Amino acid sequence: MTSPNNSNKNNSSANNETDKESSEKQNGMLAGIFERATKSGLGRKKSNPSSVESAVAKDMADIHSNPTKLRLAFLGGGSFGTAMANLAARNGCDTTLWVRNKRTVKAMAKTQTNKKYLPGYKLDDRLKYSHDLAASVKDKDIIFIAVPGLAFRETLKNIAPFISGQSIVSLTKGMEKDTFAMMSDIIKEVLPEVNFGVMSGPNLAIEIMKNMPSATVIASESEPLRHAVQAALHSAFFRVFASDDIRGVELGGALKNIYAIAMGMAAAYEVGENTKAMILTRALAEMSRFGVEEGANPLTFLGLSGVGDLYATCSSELSRNYRIGNMLGRGMSIDAAVKKLGQTAEGVNTIQQVHEKATKAGIYMPITHALYAVIYEDKAALGVALHLMEAGFRSDVEFVMAHDHSNAALTAHMKTSGSNTKSKDGDADK
Template identity: 50%
Template sequence: MTEQRPIAVLGGGSFGTAVANLLAENGHQVRLWMRDPEQAEAIRVNRENPRYLKGIKILPGVMPVTDLLATLETCDLCFVALPSSALRSVLAPHAERLSGKMLVSLTKGIEAHTFKLMSEILEEIAPQARIGVLSGPNLAREIAEHALTATVVASEDENLCQQVQAALHGRTFRVYASADRFGVELGGALKNVYAIIAGMAVALGMGENTKSMLITRALAEMTRFAVNQG
């Protein structure tokens, strides 16, 4: 019987930590990569990520690591939870090691100077990799506390979607599949901007008409972005 290979989560922030725990709950061995050796050691010793997810116990199946090269050599399925501003600089030096890997972006954002989505950056760095995105109305702490949550994995690669669903799908975390990678990714990135606008409207005491107008126009703009991206 072939031994199951571990799964990588690249990025030790709140969302990366929550996803790593979900994978471990489902019986997977997880390599949680982070750049900070002190943070990795704190998680290893205390089984908690006090900087980003205080009070949540990290399961034994999650191994915090700092050697990115070794992690990429060991894992075929990699969830990328790096900050949007750091994704390119962290992964570009290891482009050759990413070839053939399943790279699933958990990062919501658009690169400032190129206006590229995270999955487009992954494609540029590793054109031979299999690319997907995971996005939804997902707060890391609620996921970690087992609040009922749904998310979407999106990729043109149907097998990748199935493997991500099998890895993450659980009692309180439901994973749905879509082939509309750009639509899912744009929705995840743009809704943060629109949420700020809506929050400002509430803080300024604007009426329901104004708030409804802002949300309606935001949805229309989001649709135009998605159509433009195909």
């Protein structure tokens, strides 16, 4: 006879075995993901840094101990370029904000405000303004680029003749039209020798101008560059965290725009808090699933550039993407909403790029596909939302418990009993 103690012992040893097996299974899954992430070449330190990188790294290390020595250029005089340039100037860095329009530059220098994008916010006295691109980028340590994604390649090509060792940091949260290139891909194509990074996080420009405590992430393979960006921008109101997962950080910033549009639309339909939480969390699942396929580390999506930015943009009317979604939810056409906004909303293009890429690559992105169907295929939002709710059974966090493909049997059963579990493109739940 087995005593209760023995039985506990047996149970606990059986449980231990099961725990061990399941933890081994999880470790195996994560090891596979990390291997793919590192194989992509992103998020890895170069074993042989180029001579340019070594030279810059040496300077950066010196500069780290004295950030005011840094010479910086910010390209793009919209709300974000201006807000970031202002932070750097306030920290005492020698900072030039390049704006393409000569008249705007004159007005900004005279009024020390950005009347169009950040009206009413006084900029630091030490911030310099220029419309001369060559003069703005020459002899700088770091060039920050804050133009919309659709203008990123053109901007890089324009500065290429004047690059001689400067580092480049993308602040842009978009994707190139049709090529699906991220900003880091474009930097590597146009300026293959350059030392670079991407910066992304929950950074609504107006809140930064109001000195509301905020934080962001600089991702780069170059540690000196990461430190230099931290030194340039860090203040009592703004913290800069570091990462070496370039792909994960920039995908977080780009993908969250899709879900900010979805959430703005949901708000127009006055959905409840449970619904908002479901959208936000399933959005995070989509983002990390897509990220892993693109070589990112899924854990990056748990950081500021992932869930942090997703939360900020999905819950604030300060987000232009959220506002676009809200206008769509109130019955406006996409063209009318974009025109009314009059500012950059990267998500409008990103939905199209990600929908196409995920469809081709067979990545399960139901919210993105649903949003695409509403915006670009004129499907009724309510019908699409109901359809989403009918999708087959899935696991919650698929890096903890892999999606159970025995669902296929269940899906088949539901189909024969009349339920429609088909995804938009006709496949059964993948």
